[in-house]
Amino acid sequence: MYYVFVDTIDSVQLLAKKLHSKISDDIILFTAAEQTQGIGRENRQWLSNRGGLYLTAVLKNKVILNPAPLFISTALSCFLQERFGIQTNIKWPNDLLYNNKKICGILVDLISYQEQNIYFIGIGINYNNCLPKKIDDNEAISISEILRKNIDFEICSEARKIAEYIINYQEINWLDIYKKKNCLLNKKVSILLHNNEILCGYATDINNSGALIIDNKIEIISAKKIISHY
Numbered sequence: 434m435y436y437v438f439v440d441t442i443d444s445v446q447l448l449a450k451k452l453h454s455k456i457s458d459d460i461i462l463f464t465a466a467e468q469t470q471g472i473g474r475e476n477r478q479w480l481s482n483r484g485g486l487y488l489t490a491v492l493k494n495k496v497i498l499n500p501a502p503l504f505i506s507t508a509l510s511c512f513l514q515e516r517f518g519i520q521t522n523i524k525w526p527n528d529l530l531y532n533n534k535k536i537c538g539i540l541v542d543l544i545s546y547q548e549q550n551i552y553f554i555g556i557g558i559n560y561n562n563c564l565p566k567k568i569d570d571n572e573a574i575s576i577s578e579i580l581r582k583n584i585d586f587e588i589c590s591e592a593r594k595i596a597e598y599i600i601n602y603q604e605i606n607w608l609d610i611y612k613k614k615n616c617l618l619n620k621k622v623s624i625l626l627h628n629n630e631i632l633c634g635y636a637t638d639i640n641n642s643g644a645l646i647i648d649n650k651i652e653i654i655s656a657k658k659i660i661s662h663y
């Protein structure tokens with residue numbers, strides 16, 4: 434496992450894509466104390482001020498169960514529960530929420546390079562960082578706010594714990610766990626699609642491909658964002 438730490442960077446995800454080919458290790462952890470242009474899903478900005486954990490784990494020659502974003506969000510939710518005793522919910526596809534406030538964002542990219550499939554797993558977790566009222570239209574919260582104390586952690590060590598947990602997460606029924614943690618199922622949802630149409634209906638299931646099933650018939654593979662759920 435190879436570590437790359439920078440104090441300040443525009444985006445660790447972009448840095449990982451620039452440098453991964455220069456490092457031969459199968460697992461590379463890129464971390465930063467802060468990002469000036471952190472990237473979230475749909476190219477939205479992820480606020481990345483000091484006190485949070487910003488990690489891109491590059492995995493070469495590693496098998497991640499598909500759909501990877503859902504699998505990784507399940508593993509991370511379990512990690513936070515074991516590490517801090519925090520029960521999080523998952524908003525499809527892979528945002529982690531505590532009391533409907535965003536605590537963690539995940540961005541998964543898969544590229545092929547020299548006949549290898551390489552995962553770039555971007556993770557941003559609010560540990561001690563000061564937060565605005567909202568992140569990506571969600572209210573935000575940090576672990577320190579939840580536990581009402583400052584969290585003592587070292588960035589590279591914590592990144593290693595997270596990466597190892599994800600790689601070693603072997604729960605056979607992980608998709609069932611994901612569904613139990615998901616905050617959209619059996620609720621009425623409004624979804625902004627990529628063509629800017631708004632779809633409304635009841636979220637009735639999530640299939641093995643990771644698609645959100647609306648009204649037992651419509652499969653949503655991806656969307657710009659979830660507007661509301663109730």
